[in-house]
Amino acid sequence: MHELSLAENIVAIAENYADKHEISFISEVEIEVGMLAGVEIEALEFALNSAVVNTNLESANLKIIYISGLGKCLSCGLTFNMDTLQSRCPDCNDFNPKVLQGKELRVKSISGE
């Protein structure tokens, strides 16, 4: 359940930026999570719901944006969608492509007043 650590970090980052920009009520937090990042989304949502209690994002809309996995075949050079780290090249069936996208874990923005 490393999602709990992630949730605590998300809250800390959001509160820090809210402080800096004089926002006392956070209405929305946009979070980007790559499909290959090793994060269980349901667990993250569950953890976030408990991590936000008694913070100024307690009633914020927590918007999780998924970023799909993208890999480049090391054999034929094709760029293709990766569902998992074991996804194979659809063209030449080579395994273990270079991951170009999908490992992101970012707080993208906060909104509030």
Place this chain on the structure above:
Amino acid sequence: MAKKIKVESNILKKNNLTAEENKKYFRDHNLFVLNLVSSPGSGKTTLIEKTIEDLQNKIDIYVIEGDQQTSRDAERIKKAGAEAVQINTGKACHLNAVNIKKAVDKLKPSNNSLVIIENVGNLICPSMFDLGENLRVVIISVTEGEDKPIKYPNMFHSSDLCLVNKIDLLPFVEYDIEQTLDYCREVKRDLDIMKVAAINGEGMQKWYKWIADKSGLFKI
């Protein structure tokens, strides 16, 4: 008035910044740091005990032990002859870079030493947390399933070496070791793989040679 602020901050930024500080400390003191990860019961502590026994005449070894509770492992390591510090993670299922920074402050390893971190037994959570280590070693044992690498790909993908432990038990268990090696390569094609039995020393010389070569701190 409501406003939207761009943040674009990595969720693990705090951990990663501390990991960078750890890296600098390790570099400045010429320490070689290994992060050992595995599921519970793969034989990490036994492997470390054996490593201390066989290498302590060649290099100073320090151990950072991570467990949810108890200091049993640190006690075992101290008995084996190395300095050790225990971290209890409590509710957390992994070590983070801040834990390591504090542990290193306590341990104060002498320059040119080997520092072994035994992470919490868990093949999922520790994969995400850079501790600032030089290299990551994932350990599996032949009493587990052959398919651990593809069930927990993030951990194998982020490791530099896979030790397949307890090979002394191969005659007694149904375990296709070649299948494991294939699965490892499927997740990470350049993953180094070694077969060992920490309990009787089988294959351990290769592991010691790997540490010697990668660290450059001693010779086998």
